[in-house]
Amino acid sequence: MSPSDHDPIYGDAASSEAIELIVVPRTVDVAGFPVRRALPTAKRRLVGPFIFLDQMGPSELPVGEGLDVRPHPHIGLATVTYLFDGEIVHRDSTGVEASIRPGDVNWMTAGRGIAHSERSSLEFRTRANDRLVSGLQTWVALPKSHEETDPVFHHHDASALPLLDDGGAHVRVIIGSAFGATSPVETYSDTIYAEFILEPGASVPIDAAHVERALYLFSGEIEIAGDVFEGGRLLVLRPGDPITVTARSNARFLLVGGAPMDGPRHIWWNFVSSSKERIEQAKADWAHGRFGKVFGDEREFIPLPE
Incomplete structure (x- = not known):
């Protein structure tokens, strides 16, 4: 997935003092x-190491x-x-091919440079039902010490x-640690990423262990300190304030965040770096074919944007 030239829409916080910023995502193709x-x-480039967050779907494909x-x-x-629904086949220039299905996580470290593709399998394209695709793709900026690390892919x-599970609250720890449980996904900096599925009336505490935190509400309605928020919102939380989230309906949301980055990051198309010069080099490398070919997907590519 690639950023567009347009920012999402943002708004001021609601009356709740726990919310620093509300972001309404912009729909792009x-x-x-x-x-x-x-x-x-x-107004907000990063939340912890998270520099990019896309909600995919939900879409029923023909x-x-x-x-x-x-x-x-x-x-x-x-x-x-x-993913919440569907299946995607990942292929990359390290020679990896892997399918991701709901509840799995793919972590691909680009480091000094990687190319990859994301496609539906032939089986998915030809099946008569179960054709819904939905999920999140996020990008985590690497610390300066690892920006030029070797590319690698991990599937979990x-x-x-x-x-x-605690009554009507169900939590999957995708990255980092929460509620005494730790994910096996290895990271390069302090990171938290967790999925919450709440039944109506269920509540969960969100502690302030991580300096920067945000909730992405995928579906349903939640209440925080008397304020109600609907699906399709990113709620950036104020540092240092623990909160409680209560579901007003069946709700699904993601907690993302971690430690602040070690300096600002530049982002252009699919490239992230602490150095503008490094991004210029990456642009030239892609334009002149100096990235590796994607295993099993060598014939096509997305050209460098004009």
Whole structure:
């Protein structure tokens, strides 16, 4: 997935003092697939190491069609893909091919440079039902010490991620630690990423262990300190304030955040770096074919934007 030239829409916080900023994602088209982009924004570029957040779908794809994001490059970041519905086949220039399904997580470290594609499988394109696709793709900016690390890909099955149940609250720890459970996904900086599914009336505490935190409300309605928020919102939380989230309906939201980055980051197309010069080099490298070819997907690619 690639950023557009337009920022999402932002608004002021509601009356709740726990909310620093509310972001209403802008809908954009990626390879014919609608996505809602919540990060980056003009008012908020990062939440912890998270510099990019896209909601994919939910979209019911016609029989014979699928997701087709052609090979494209990345530097200076890790992509994190997490699905609620559907299936995506990942291929990259390190030689990896892997399918991701609901509850799994793909972590791809771009480092000094990687190219990859994301497509639907032939089986998905030809099946008669179960054709819904939805999920989140986020980018995590790498610390300066690891911006030029070797590219690598890791897939973790849903069964490997901690799943906690407490009455009407269900929590999957995707990255980092929460409620005494720790994900096996290795990171380069302090990071938290967790999925919450709440039944009506259920409540969960969100502590202030991480300096920067935000909630992305995928669906349903939640209440925080008397204020009600609906789906399709990114709620940036104020540092240092623990909160309680209560579901007004069946609700699904994601907690993202972590430690502040070690300095500002520049982002252009699919490239993230602490150096503008490094991004210029990456642009030239892609334009002149100096990234590796994507294993099993060598014939197509997305050209460098004009």
